Amino acid sequence: xxxxxxxASFVASVLTIMVLSYLVGDNPLFKLAMHLLIGVAAGYxxxxxxxxxxxxxxxxxxxxxxxxxxxxxxLIVTVIVPLILVVLLFLKVxxxxxxxxxxxxxxxxxxxxxxxxxxxxxxxxxxxxxxxxDTLNPSAVNQLTGESGIERLLNVIIVLxxxxxxxxxxxFTVRTTxxxxxxxxxxxxxxPGPLTVxxxxxxxxxxxxxxxxYAGAVAATLIVLxxxxxxxxxxxxxxxxxxx
Amino acid sequence: xxxxPNHGDAEECTNCGARLKPLDVSGSSKESExxxxxxxxxxxxxxxxxxxxxxxxxxxxxASTEGxxxxxxxxxAETGGAGGSEAESSEEEVPEWLQRIREKKAxxxxxxxxxxxxxxxxxxxxxxxxxxxxxxxxxxxxxxVASLAxxxxxxxxxxxxxxAEVPSxxxxxxxxxxxxxxxxxxxxxxxxxxxxxxASEGESPEWLEAMESEDxxxxxxxxxxxxxxxxxxxxxxEELGDLGLPDWLGxxxxxxxxxxSTAQEGSSDLAPATLPNxxxxxxxxxxxxxxxxxxxxxxxxxxxxxxxxxxxxxxxAEPVVAMPRTSSVGSLQxxxxxxxxxxxxxxxxxxEEEEQVAPAIPKRGVRLAVFRWAIAAVVLVAVSLPIITxxxxxxxxxxxxxxLGALFSLVERLPLxxxxxxxxxxxxxxxxxxxxxSGAFLDQMMARGLPLASMSTRxxxxxxxxIALAPFVDRYGYENGQSIVNLGYxxxxxxxxxxxxxxxxxxxLEGFALPEQVxxxxxxxxxxxxxxxxxFGMVAVITADSESARVWAEQARPNMADTxxxxxLSAGAEPLVRPYFEGTDRTIxxxxxxxxxAVSYELRNGRPGLAQERWDAFGSAMLAAELVLxxxxxxxxxxxxxGRTPA
Numbered sequence: 001x002x003x004x005x006x007x008a009s010f011v012a013s014v015l016t017i018m019v020l021s022y023l024v025g026d027n028p029l030f031k032l033a034m035h036l037l038i039g040v041a042a043g044y045x046x047x048x049x050x051x052x053x054x055x056x057x058x059x060x061x062x063x064x065x066x067x068x069x070x071x072x073x074x075l076i077v078t079v080i081v082p083l084i085l086v087v088l089l090f091l092k093v094x095x096x097x098x099x100x101x102x103x104x105x106x107x108x109x110x111x112x113x114x115x116x117x118x119x120x121x122x123x124x125x126x127x128x129x130x131x132x133x134d135t136l137n138p139s140a141v142n143q144l145t146g147e148s149g150i151e152r153l154l155n156v157i158i159v160l161x162x163x164x165x166x167x168x169x170x171x172f173t174v175r176t177t178x179x180x181x182x183x184x185x186x187x188x189x190x191x192p193g194p195l196t197v198x199x200x201x202x203x204x205x206x207x208x209x210x211x212x213x214y215a216g217a218v219a220a221t222l223i224v225l226x227x228x229x230x231x232x233x234x235x236x237x238x239x240x241x242x243x244x
Numbered sequence: 245x246x247x248x249p250n251h252g253d254a255e256e257c258t259n260c261g262a263r264l265k266p267l268d269v270s271g272s273s274k275e276s277e278x279x280x281x282x283x284x285x286x287x288x289x290x291x292x293x294x295x296x297x298x299x300x301x302x303x304x305x306x307a308s309t310e311g312x313x314x315x316x317x318x319x320x321a322e323t324g325g326a327g328g329s330e331a332e333s334s335e336e337e338v339p340e341w342l343q344r345i346r347e348k349k350a351x352x353x354x355x356x357x358x359x360x361x362x363x364x365x366x367x368x369x370x371x372x373x374x375x376x377x378x379x380x381x382x383x384x385x386x387x388x389v390a391s392l393a394x395x396x397x398x399x400x401x402x403x404x405x406x407x408a409e410v411p412s413x414x415x416x417x418x419x420x421x422x423x424x425x426x427x428x429x430x431x432x433x434x435x436x437x438x439x440x441x442x443a444s445e446g447e448s449p450e451w452l453e454a455m456e457s458e459d460x461x462x463x464x465x466x467x468x469x470x471x472x473x474x475x476x477x478x479x480x481x482e483e484l485g486d487l488g489l490p491d492w493l494g495x496x497x498x499x500x501x502x503x504x505s506t507a508q509e510g511s512s513d514l515a516p517a518t519l520p521n522x523x524x525x526x527x528x529x530x531x532x533x534x535x536x537x538x539x540x541x542x543x544x545x546x547x548x549x550x551x552x553x554x555x556x557x558x559x560x561a562e563p564v565v566a567m568p569r570t571s572s573v574g575s576l577q578x579x580x581x582x583x584x585x586x587x588x589x590x591x592x593x594x595x596e597e598e599e600q601v602a603p604a605i606p607k608r609g610v611r612l613a614v615f616r617w618a619i620a621a622v623v624l625v626a627v628s629l630p631i632i633t634x635x636x637x638x639x640x641x642x643x644x645x646x647x648l649g650a651l652f653s654l655v656e657r658l659p660l661x662x663x664x665x666x667x668x669x670x671x672x673x674x675x676x677x678x679x680x681x682s683g684a685f686l687d688q689m690m691a692r693g694l695p696l697a698s699m700s701t702r703x704x705x706x707x708x709x710x711i712a713l714a715p716f717v718d719r720y721g722y723e724n725g726q727s728i729v730n731l732g733y734x735x736x737x738x739x740x741x742x743x744x745x746x747x748x749x750x751x752x753l754e755g756f757a758l759p760e761q762v763x764x765x766x767x768x769x770x771x772x773x774x775x776x777x778x779x780f781g782m783v784a785v786i787t788a789d790s791e792s793a794r795v796w797a798e799q800a801r802p803n804m805a806d807t808x809x810x811x812x813l814s815a816g817a818e819p820l821v822r823p824y825f826e827g828t829d830r831t832i833x834x835x836x837x838x839x840x841x842a843v844s845y846e847l848r849n850g851r852p853g854l855a856q857e858r859w860d861a862f863g864s865a866m867l868a869a870e871l872v873l874x875x876x877x878x879x880x881x882x883x884x885x886x887g888r889t890p891a
Contacts, residue, residue, distance in 0.1 A: 041704065048704075048732075048733050051754075052733045053733065053735045057753055119742070119799045120798060122802065123798025123801060123802065124794065127824075127829060127831055128827065131826075134827070134828040134829075135827075135828070209819055212818075212819045213816055213820070216815030216816035216817070216818055217816035219838065219839065219866065220674070220814045220815045222623070222627070222862055223676060223815075225624075226676075226861035226862050227676030229624070229627050230631050230861065
C-alpha cells in the first residue's frame with residue numbers, strides 16, 4: 001500500500017468512524033461527515049452531469065456544426081430545442097423567472113408519467129397476473145424447479161391461499177345489508193368469524209413477506225458493516241506496518 | 245253582524261260566527277232585552293213568509309203588498325217596543341186598507357220557503373234602534389244585499405210597492421191608525437214615493453247622476469265620511485243627504501229615523517256613542533277589530549309612501565306588514581334514519597376521542613440508550629472478532645440456491661462475440677454488499693473473456709463500476725476501450741432506460757474514463773456491432789433497489805428480444821423482484837442475491853472472492869443478531885407472562 005492509498009484509506013476510516021459515532025447520538029463529528037459526504041456527492045454529480053451529459057449532448061454538437069449548421073432541421077430538433085428547454089428549466093432557480101420553467105417541467109412530468117404507466121401495465125400488471133394464473137395450474141411444470149405432482153399441488157394451494165387471503169386483508173369494505181350502499185364502508189362493523197380467519201391468514205402471509213424483507217435488509221447491513229470493519233482493520237494494520 | 249237571518253235560539257250566526265246572544269246580561273239592559281224578546285215572540289207568532297204566501301217569483305204587486313204588510317208589522321212591532329199599550333190598541337183598530345191586505349194575503353197559497361227580504365229588513369230594523377254606529381242606510385243596504393243574494397225582489401221595490409200600496413193622506417179616509425205616532429218624515433213617505441220614479445233599466449239613478457255631475461267639484465265640496473270609529477261624530481242628516489243616496493233609500497229614511505227615535509225612547513238610558521252590553525257581546529270584536537289602533541284624526545300620521553302618499557287618516561299598511569307574526573312556513577326538521585344517527589354518533593365519539601388529551605408517555609430514553617449501546621456492542625464485537633482473530637469460523641454453505649445453477653449455466657452459454665452489458669445501479673453505501681455478491685458473477689464472465697460494457701443510471705454508478713471491475717480487469721487482462729468499456733451515466737431515469745432500450749447510441753453519447761485514443765465509445769471493439777439492446781449477449785443489473793430492477797424489467801425487457809436479463813440484488817430487495825423471475829413467462833432470466841448465494845457461486849467458480857472473505861464476519865454478525873432477537877423475544881414473553889399473572 002503506497003502512501004497515497006494509505007492516506008486515502010486513513011481518511012476514509014476516520015470518516016467511517018465519524019459516521020458510526022451516531023451510535024451515541026447526534027454529534028458534530030457525525031454532522032461533519034454528513035456534510036462532507038453530501039458536498040462531495042453533489043460536486044461529483046455536477047461534474048458528471050457536465051462532462052457526460054451537457055458537453056457531449058449540447059455544447060459539442062453546436063460547436064461542431066458552427067453557425068451555418070444551426071439551421072439544420074435535425075440539429076434544431078435534437079439540440080436547439082433541448083437547449084431552449086434546458087435554459088427554461090434553469091430559470092426555475094429564481095422565483096421571479098420560475099414560471100418560465102414550467103414548460104420544461106410539464107414536458108418532463110407528462111412524458112415521465114406516460115412512460116411509467118405504460119411500462120407498469122405491459123411490464124408488470126399483465127405479466128404478473130398471467131403468471132399468477134399459470135401458477136394455479138397443477139399440470140404446469142415450473143421451468144425453474146421442474147416440480148410436479150404432489151409438490152406442485154402443494155405449492156399451488158399455498159400460492160392460492162396466500163394470494164386470496166392477502167387480497168382479503170387489504171379489502172377493508174364489508175358487504176352490508178343496506179340495499180342502497182351494499183359495499184359501503186361501515187365503520188365499527190365487525191367482520192364475521194370465518195372472514196376474520198381469512199384476514200388473519202392474509203396478515204400472516206404479509207408478515208412473513210415483511211419479515212423476509214427485513215431479514216434481507218439486516219443481512220445486507222451486516223455485510224456492509226463487516227466490509228467497513230474489515231476496511232478499518234486493514235487500514236490500521238497498514239498504518240502500523242508503514243510506521244513499523 | 246253580516247245580516248244573515250238566523251233562528252231565534254241560535255247562539256251564533258251561521259254565516260259569520262258572530263255571537264247572537266250576550267254572554268253577560270246586566271241589569272241595565274233588562275229593559276232592552278224585554279222588548280227584543282217581545283219582537284221575537286211576535287215574529288214567531290206571525291205567519292212565516294213562506295206560509296203567508298208570496299213566492300220568490302211572485303208578482304210585483306203581490307210582493308209589494310206583502311212587503312207593505314210585513315213592513316207595517318215591523319213598524320207596529322217596533323212601536324210596540326216603545327210602548328206596549330199603544331201597540332195593542334193599534335192591533336185592535338186595524339185600518340181598512342190593512343185589513344184588505346191581510347185578507348188578500350190569507351187567500352194566497354203558501355209559496356217557497358226561502359226567507360223573504362222583509363226578514364233582512366227586520367234584522368236591520370232590530371239593529372238600527374240600538375246601534376248608532378252604522379247609519380240606517382247601511383242596514384238597508386245590507387238588507388238589499390241579502391235580498392239580491394236570495395233572488396228576492398229588491399227591497400226598494402218592495403218598499404216602493406208598499407209605499408204605492410199605502411194610501412196617501414188624501415186617500416186614507418181614516419188616516420194613520422190610532423196609537424201609532426206619525427212623524428213628519430213618515431208623513432212624507434207617500435209623497436216622496438209618489439214623487440220619486442223608479443229608475444228604469446239602462447237609466448242611471450239620480451244619485452248616480454248627481455255623483456257624476458259632481459266629479460268636477462272641488463275636493464272641499466266632497467262629502468266627508470269619517471272612519472267607523474267609536475266615539476266619532478255621527479254625520480248629520482244634511483250630510484247624509486249630500487252623499488247622493490239613491491232616492492229609494494231616501495224614501496225609507498223617515499222610517500228608519502222613526503224606528504231609531506222609537507228605539508232611543510226605549511233605550512234612553514244608554515249613553516250616546518256607546519253600545520249596550522248585549523250588543524257589545526255580539527260583536528265579533530276579534531274579527532273586525534284592527535290590530536292597529538286607529539288614532540284620533542289629529543294624531544294620525546300622514547301616509548308617506550305608496551299611492552296614498554300625502555293623505556292622513558288612512559290605514560297604515562307598513563306597520564301591519566312589518567308586524568311580526570308566526571311564519572306560515574313549517575319548521576325544517578331533519579329526517580334522520582337510524583343508520584345516519586348511528587354514523588353521527590360514531591363521528592361524535594371519534595371527535596370526542598380526538599379532543600381527549602393522551603396520557604404522557606414516560607420517558608424511557610436512558611433505558612433505550614442502554615439497550616442500543618448494548619446491542620451495538622454485541623454486533624460490533626461479533627463482526628470484529630472473526631476479522632481480527634480469525635475466530636469463530638463458520639463452515640461454507642453446502643447447499644446452494646435453486647436459481648444459482650440456472651444463472652451459472654446461462655453465463656456459461658453466453659457467446660463470446662457478443663458483449664455483456666452490466667448496469668451498476670446502486671449507491672456507494674451498498675458497495676460493500678453488492679461488490680461481494682456480484683464478485684463471483686463478474687469473475688465468471690470475465691474469466692470466460694466476455695467483452696463487457698458498463699453503465700449506470702446513477703451519477704455515482706460509473707465510478708462504482710470501475711471499483712467493482714478493477715480486481716478482475718487486472719486478473720484477466722482486460723484492456724479499457726478494447727475488451728471493456730464504461731458507457732458512463734445515463735441521465736433521464738425511466739424515460740432514458742426506454743430510450744436506451746430502443747436506441748442505445750442516441751441515449752449515451754460519451755463514455756466514462758475511456759482512454760484518450762477512443763473518440764467514440766460506440767466505435768470501440770466492444771460496442772462496434774451494437775445498434776440495439778438485443779445486440780448485447782446479456783444485460784445484468786446490479787442494484788440494491790427493487791425499483792431499479794422493476795424499471796429495467798418494464799422498460800427494457802420488451803426491446804431485448806431473446807437477450808436475457810439478469811439481476812444481482814441486495815438481500816433486502818429480493819422478495820419484491822423474485823416474482824419477475826419465478827413466473828412461467830419469466831421477465832428476468834436469472835437472479836443472484838445474498839452472501840450465501842455469492843459464496844456458493846464462488847464455490848462453483850472454484851475461486852475464492854470477497855464473499856468467502858467476509859463469510860465468517862457475516863456469520864458471526866448474523867449469529868449475534870439472532871441472539872439479540874431471541875433475547876428480545878424472551879424479554880417480551882417474560883413481561884407478557886408477568887402481565888397475565890395476578891400480582
